[in-house]
Amino acid sequence: MNALQERILKEGKVLGGGILKVDSFVNHQVDPTLMDECGRDFAKRFAHVGATKILTAEISGIAPALTTGIHMGLPVVYARKTKPITMPDQVYLTLAPSHTKGRMVELIVSPEYLANNEKVLIIDDFLASGQTILGLVRLAEASGSKVVGIGALIEKIFEGGRNALMSVDVPIESVACIKSLDNGKIEFVD
């Protein structure tokens, strides 16, 4: 069992609707040492894919994407959910449903930082239905870049994201892969 799995068992809380609350070390309070360890893990797992840029979605993807970027020496772009005034008028924009917000959210990237021909490694906190990550894939492809890998801290395999991402045909890695949250019990894939 790795450090993230141990922490999930110790502090993760199973809420209703298949939601796993990890606000004490990932989503509101962040454990930088654990994130750094996960970033090192991703860097090892994706060392062979030839990535030139890391792409994530604000807000919770930033921490694992940043530590992965530290260990791979790659820039990180985080898709914005609202367009700041510093962004040009022409942007890449897509919509993705947010599980925890219960509505569609925009994912926006400026063409300034996602140019043609990048090899994009997508890193996020959760892989659940895969819809946010599919949104990031659409942004990368719209810019003429190629996705070369997908990594998530925590995968909820029973929500089908891995199948939804099958057409992308790249390595998909998760640090903690959860088989079931039934009856409030967290079970990892062996």
Next chain:
Amino acid sequence: MNALQERILKEGKVLGGGILKVDSFVNHQVDPTLMDECGRDFAKRFAHVGATKILTAEISGIAPALTTGIHMGLPVVYARKTKPITMPDQVYLTLAPSHTKGRMVELIVSPEYLANNEKVLIIDDFLASGQTILGLVRLAEASGSKVVGIGALIEKIFEGGRNALMSVDVPIESVACIKSLDNGKIEFVD
């Protein structure tokens, strides 16, 4: 001249209204190596303040707060601007004006992660008018914690934030302190 200052001179863009666009290495695309260096710098500058927790505001404060947390071995809490469904009903909430959004934003912290008697080091990307950081100070004080230091990657000293924070009476450190953006020219404090 430090690495952040050099990067600001090279890639920072002065927009109207005293806005400095640093979207290519801080606010949309992030340079993880530079952030790591700034985190190491903050860790050195605040080594003596006895901090037990780092507090920042989503979104752009997360990167420098996280790297500071890595180098100080401290947990990072980021104040949310919208309340996620995983957060309890009772929260610490304050309002702060957002310069780049042109409206008031909420800053919300769960009492689960900001307990009584923490010694809080506040880290953010910008120190401009100081209003966001003052909001974080109010959240820390509401929880019964004490602010022991304030750090910003980039300070725009002509916007008066340092004066606005005088009553907090703690060390204030910025990695790049800007004296003027007049006529589109970036001038640092010597």
